[in-house]
Every structure is written in C-alpha cells, then in structure tokens.
Amino acid sequence: MAAEKIELSKRNRLAVAWRSTFIQGSWNYERMQNGGWAYSMIPAIKKLYTTKEDRAAALKRHLEFFNTHPYIASPILGVTLALEEERANGVAVDDVAIQGVKVGMMGPLAGVGDPVFWFTVRPMLGALGASLAIGGSILGPILFFVAWNLIRWGFMWYTQEFGYKAGSAITDDLSGGLLQDITKGASVLGMFVLAALVQRWVSINFQPIVSRVPLDEGAYIDWDALPSGSEGIRTAFEQFNSGLALSPTKVTSLQNNLDQLIPGLAPLLLTLLCMYLLKKKVNPIIIILGLFIVGIGGHVIGLL
Amino acid sequence: MSIISMVLVVFVAFLAGIEGILDEFQFHQPLVACTLIGLVTGNLTAGIILGGTLQMLALGWANIGAAVAPDAALASVASAIILVLGGQGVNGVSTAIAIAIPLAVAGLFLTMIVRTLAVPIVHLMDSAAEEGNFRKIEFLHIAAVCMQGVRIAVPAAALLFIPAESVQAFLTSMPAWLTDGMAIGGGMVVAVGYAMVINMIATKEVWPFFAIGFVVAAMTDLTLIALGALGVAMALIYLNLSKMGGSSNGGSNSGDPLGDILNDY
Numbered sequence: 001m002a003a004e005k006i007e008l009s010k011r012n013r014l015a016v017a018w019r020s021t022f023i024q025g026s027w028n029y030e031r032m033q034n035g036g037w038a039y040s041m042i043p044a045i046k047k048l049y050t051t052k053e054d055r056a057a058a059l060k061r062h063l064e065f066f067n068t069h070p071y072i073a074s075p076i077l078g079v080t081l082a083l084e085e086e087r088a089n090g091v092a093v094d095d096v097a098i099q100g101v102k103v104g105m106m107g108p109l110a111g112v113g114d115p116v117f118w119f120t121v122r123p124m125l126g127a128l129g130a131s132l133a134i135g136g137s138i139l140g141p142i143l144f145f146v147a148w149n150l151i152r153w154g155f156m157w158y159t160q161e162f163g164y165k166a167g168s169a170i171t172d173d174l175s176g177g178l179l180q181d182i183t184k185g186a187s188v189l190g191m192f193v194l195a196a197l198v199q200r201w202v203s204i205n206f207q208p209i210v211s212r213v214p215l216d217e218g219a220y221i222d223w224d225a226l227p228s229g230s231e232g233i234r235t236a237f238e239q240f241n242s243g244l245a246l247s248p249t250k251v252t253s254l255q256n257n258l259d260q261l262i263p264g265l266a267p268l269l270l271t272l273l274c275m276y277l278l279k280k281k282v283n284p285i286i287i288i289l290g291l292f293i294v295g296i297g298g299h300v301i302g303l304l
Numbered sequence: 305m306s307i308i309s310m311v312l313v314v315f316v317a318f319l320a321g322i323e324g325i326l327d328e329f330q331f332h333q334p335l336v337a338c339t340l341i342g343l344v345t346g347n348l349t350a351g352i353i354l355g356g357t358l359q360m361l362a363l364g365w366a367n368i369g370a371a372v373a374p375d376a377a378l379a380s381v382a383s384a385i386i387l388v389l390g391g392q393g394v395n396g397v398s399t400a401i402a403i404a405i406p407l408a409v410a411g412l413f414l415t416m417i418v419r420t421l422a423v424p425i426v427h428l429m430d431s432a433a434e435e436g437n438f439r440k441i442e443f444l445h446i447a448a449v450c451m452q453g454v455r456i457a458v459p460a461a462a463l464l465f466i467p468a469e470s471v472q473a474f475l476t477s478m479p480a481w482l483t484d485g486m487a488i489g490g491g492m493v494v495a496v497g498y499a500m501v502i503n504m505i506a507t508k509e510v511w512p513f514f515a516i517g518f519v520v521a522a523m524t525d526l527t528l529i530a531l532g533a534l535g536v537a538m539a540l541i542y543l544n545l546s547k548m549g550g551s552s553n554g555g556s557n558s559g560d561p562l563g564d565i566l567n568d569y
C-alpha cells in the first residue's frame with residue numbers, strides 16, 4: 001500500500017452533493033434509486049480507485065438496491081464516502097459492510113424525511129406562499145422557491161459533511177433520541193398548522209336561509225329618510241357605523257348559525273370525512289372528483 | 305402565442321416533468337410551475353393566482369413509496385396552459401383547476417410508465433459498470449432524467465397546438481351553474497390534501513395540538529407566520545416537557561410524578 005493517504009477533497013464532496021440532487025432521476029421499479037446513487041458516487045470512485053477492476057467493482061457495489069427520502073440520502077452518502085475512503089486506503093471494509101450501512105440507514109432515516117419535509121415543511125411553506133399568491137403577489141412563489149431551496153441545500157450539504165466526518169459512528173448517534181425528537185416535533189408543529197389551514201382555507205358556505213325577522217323601526221337605516229346628495233351618504237355611513245342594519249329584515253342563513261358554534265365547523269367535518277375515506281383506501285382522485293360533483297350538485301339545488 | 309413563448313412553455317414543462325420525479329427544486333409545484341408559465345406567456349398575475357389556488361389543493365400530494373398521489377407537474381402545467389389559451393385571465397382560474405384534476409391522474413400513469421422504462425436503463429448501467437465505464441453510466445442516468453422531462457413536455461406541446469379559439473369557445477360554452485359549482489367544489493377539494501397529510505402524521509399524542517390550532521385560527525386574526533411561530537414554540541416546549549418527565553418510554557417507573565400519581569389512583 002502506498003504511504004500517501006488518498007483523501008476526498010472538499011471539491012469532490014461538493015461534486016457528490018450536487019449530483020445527489022439527481023438521485024431520483026433513474027428511479028425504477030426494480031432497484032429504485034440505485035442509478036442515481038451510483039451517479040452521485042462517481043466523482044468519489046474516480047478519485048479513490050485507479051485500476052479498472054477496482055472502479056468496476058465499486059460501480060457494481062453502488063448499483064445495488066437503494067431507496068430512501070431523496071434528501072436523507074445525503075447523510076448516508078457522507079458515511080459511505082468515509083467508508084470508501086478507508087477502503088481505498090487499505091482498511092478492510094468489505095462490500096457487505098458498505099451495503100449494510102446503506103440499508104441499515106435508509107429505512108429509519110426515510111421515516112424521518114417524509115414527515116419532516118413532505119408533511120411539515122412543504123405544506124407550511126406551500127400554504128404560506130399560496131396564501132400570498134392567491135392575492136396575486138409574486139412574493140408568494142418567490143418566497144416558497146427560495147426558502148425551500150435554501151433549507152434543502154443547507155440540509156443536504158451539512159448532513160453529508162456530518163456523515164462523512166462521523167463515519168460509521170453516525171449510526172449510533174442517529175439511533176438515539178435525536179431522530180425521534182425531530183419527528184415528534186415536526187408532527188406537533190404540523191398538526192397545529194394543518195388545523196389552522198383547514199379552518200382558514202377549506203371553504204363551504206351553506207346558502208339556505210333559516211329565518212327572516214323584521215327589525216324594529218330605528219334598528220335599520222331608513223334609506224328614504226336620508227338627506228339627498230353627499231350629506232345623505234355621510235349620514236348613511238354614520239348610521240352604519242353606529243350599528244344600524246342595511247335592510248329592514250334580519251336575514252339569517254344556515255351558515256350564520258353554524259358560524260356561531262365555531263367558524264370552520266363544516267370544513268373540519270369534511271376534512272375528517274376525507275381522512276376516514278382515505279383510511280378506507282378510497283382513491284384520493286375519486287374523492288376529489290366526488291367533491292366537484294357535490295359542489296356542482298349542491299349549487300344547482302341552492303344548498304351551497 | 306408567439307413561438308418564443310411556446311418554446312419557453314415547453315421548457316418549463318420539461319423542468320416540471322424532471323422535478324416530478326426528482327422532487328428537489330420544486331419546479332413541479334403549482335406555485336412555481338404556474339407562475340413560470342404565466343411569466344413566459346405574459347399572464348403573470350393570473351398564473352400566480354392559479355398557482356396559489358392549485359398549491360392549496362396539492363399541499364398533501366407527495367411521492368412516497370407506493371402511495372397514489374395525483375401528479376402535480378402535469379396538473380400545474382396543463383391548467384396553466386388552458387388558463388392562458390382561454391384568455392379569461394383571473395376569472396378562468398377555477399375552471400382551469402377543475403380541468404387540471406383529471407389530467408393529474410393521467411400524469412400519474414405516465415410516471416408509472418417512465419419508471420418501468422427505467423428498469424432496462426439500469427440494466428444497461430450494470431453492463432457499463434462491468435466495464436468500469438463512468439461516461440456511459442452518467443449518460444444513461446441523464447437520459448433517464450430527460451425521459452421524465454419529456455413526460456410533461458410532450459403533453460404540454462400537444463395542448464399548445466389546440467387553437468386558442470376552440471379552448472375559448474369551449475370555456476365560454478360552459479354555463480354559469482357549472483363553473484360556479486366547480487369553484488365551490490374547488491373550495492372543498494382543498495380538504496383532501498390536508499386529510500392526506502394529517503393521516504400521515506397524526507398520532508394520539510399530537511391530536512390535542514390539532515384542536516388548539518383549529519380554535520386559535522378560528523378565533524383570532526393571526527397570520528400564517530404568527531401561527532407557525534406559535535407552532536414551533538409549542539413543539540419545543542412539548543419536547544422539553546416530555547424529556548423532563550424522565551425517560552420517554554413511559555411505564556410505571558417513568559420518574560414522572562404526575563404519571564405515578566395517576567397510576568396509583
């Protein structure tokens with residue numbers, strides 16, 4: 001063995017991190033992310049191995065089955081880089097050990113990536129951006145895009161470096177309480193914000209009118225008695241501000257009644273119904289199309 | 305639409321298709337894809353509003369395992385193109401969304417086809433690995449990525465070839481009860497995305513936070529950022545408190561005084 005130690009430079013590691021952006025590119029039903037994984041490892045393999053046999057063996061080793069959350073692949077890549085580096089320097093790290101680390105980490109880590117990224121960070125940033133965008137503001141999409149990519153790239157680079165430096169010791173660290181804490185914290189935050197989103201953004205308005213009560217004289221604006229011209233407009237606003245109704249009958253719709261219980265009750269019930277249907281393995285597409293039909297039907301009969 | 309706009313729309317569609325599988329930069333999310341298509345066709349505001357509205361529907365659509373979620377990429381791109389061709393601007397948003405939903409299903413099947421087509425590609429990679437041929441593996445991988453882009457770019461280009469007049473005639477021929485009804489349906493459909501996410505993260509432990517969130521949102525005018533800050537604070541407090549209660553394993557000797565009292569009770 002040569003006395004000089006082969007090391008992966010920061011540049012090599014950056015190249016791996018950049019390539020791991022495309023890790024899902026050749027996602028396939030047979031070995032899932034294997035192509036993208038090998039593609040990501042290529043800069044490191046080139047640096048660490050020089051003979052054709054070693055390179056071929058390394059490529060084959062990294063074309064084995066692999067699948068996890070695409071960003072969570074980064075710490076695993078980091079650890080694998082550390083192992084490959086040791087191996088290239090003559091330490092006895094066999095194929096089984098490398099494959100073992102990959103498989104051992106991908107399962108539990110994917111269980112963190114999905115709830116944190118797909119079910120907490122993206123819905124929250126997405127809802128924030130969307131609520132701005134619905135008002136026509138360009139800030140909505142920009143905020144979503146920039147914030148997401150900063151978080152994503154920061155996470156990928158930092159965790160890959162972390163994995164590379166910690167080496168195989170990372171498995172002990174991660175199996176501790178840290179991962180559970182992150183997942184639990186994300187679900188607390190997620191549930192809180194989702195409830196707010198359900199309340200604010202699911203909209204159902206029941207049109208039917210429950211009651212029409214004639215108001216007493218003086219409880220509404222008597223439009224005919226107003227002075228004419230701008231003076232009249234001023235008086236009308238003053239009366240409106242002092243709490244006078246606009247018309248002589250008080251109309252209460254079903255929606256007003258429901259809102260007195262708590263605004264957003266119907267959206268909440270609808271969401272719970274959707275959750276129940278999804279748990280019963282009803283295809284989400286069917287539910288979505290069904291709701292459009294209910295919307296059209298309900299509108300035609302005057303309910304919605 | 306000018307040739308340049310058309311080329312740019314197809315390019316955006318290509319990016320969205322790639323992202324539909326990569327899930328990295330988020331070009332396939334409606335908020336980004338619809339805005340970009342609005343931008344390159346000179347309908348920026350309508351594109352942003354469509355993107356925001358569709359994003360609310362698509363919040364819970366995620367690529368996880370074998371779960372069936374509609375394809376955000378095709379839904380965003382197709383609805384944005386229809387919105388632009390329809391020429392109704394902001395008013396066409398709800399109709400465009402209703403049309404986009406079935407297309408999201410079609411996109412799903414296209415994804416499955418491409419993922420199957422990728423199987424022979426990795427077999428070619430195996431033989432390239434045998435020779436230690438880096439170039440070939442890189443080429444094959446990039447080809448697979450492009451295949452995902454083409455998945456959305458081709459339907460987008462096909463939509464562009466439908467004359468704008470026919471799209472407009474179709475859209476204006478829809479009666480008001482239908483378009484209004486679809487808008488109302490759209491308001492309810494948002495619930496499906498939320499339900500998908502809640503199903504994924506809900507445990508007995510975190511349901512109380514759902515109740516708090518709902519009531520706080522109903523009874524205050526706090527903005528989403530304020531609510532997010534509250535949520536982060538609560539998550540941190542909760543994590544710390546559950547640690548103070550001793551080991552989080554539970555059980556009778558948890559070192560949690562209140563728990564012990566309750567157990568003895």
